[in-house]
Amino acid sequence: MRNAIYAGTFDPPTFGHIDVIQRGARIFDRLTVAVAASSSKQALFSVEERVGMLRDIVADIEAVEVDAFDGLLVDYARSREIHVIIRGLRAISDFEFEFQMALTNRKMAPDVETLFLMPKEEYSYVSSSVIKEIAQMGGALGHFVPTAVERALNTQYGRAS
Ligand code: COA
Secondary structure, rough: OEEEEEEEEEOOHHHHHHHHHHHHHHHHEEEEEEOOOOOOOOOOHHHHHHHHHHHHHHHOOOOOEEEEEOHHHHHHHOOOOOOOOEEEEEOOOHHHHHHHHHHHHHOOOOEEEEEOOOOOOOOOOOOHHHHHHHHHOOOOOOOOOHHHHHHHHHHHOOOOO
16 A cells, blocks of 8 residues: 655645645545644644545545544554655745755654655635635635635634625
8 A cells, every 4th residue: 555644734724725625636546635733833723624625625535544643644654554755846935845844754764755745826825824814804715615615714703605
């Protein structure tokens, strides 16, 4: 079995994340989408809400499971006996941070490899923060997130869907 982890904060998940999940699911027998419970970011959605949204999104993709993790990603990977971490690389601007993270993770866990996948170019500028800003200002979200995520955002910001 070839297994991989796709980790992130997913606050909230976007079409860009979903694109990476679909690509990963085509390459690996089993893909674990791992939601970071504690992060330096102040999340809008609880970890349970983020896991719930992702489970709904991937319900039709058999090879994908969704889990939450706390602490270091490499420790989580080892605890699950998974040796590949997938990261999405959207643009050159992602590279420096990703390079640092991949090499730091490799130093801590040489048995865990990081693999980069490029999402569709139309999602290369999408980020969760931008989506939240649009939602907060009442903008249309249909191009960026599934309907259920749009509804959840509107509820958070006290808007009717
Ligand atoms: N489509 C759309 N948006 C994407 C995307 C894609 N394919 N890939 C990334 N993004 C967005 C994310 O939504 C995020 O947006 P935001 O900053 O507005 O919230 C931004 O790009 C950065 O994404 P990413 O680099 O994946 O960060 P993250 O916060 O989602 O995930 C962790 C980072 C959780 C994987 C990382 O911090 C981690 O491993 N934490 C555990 C602790 C640890 O091990 N630390 C040591 C690391 S060396």
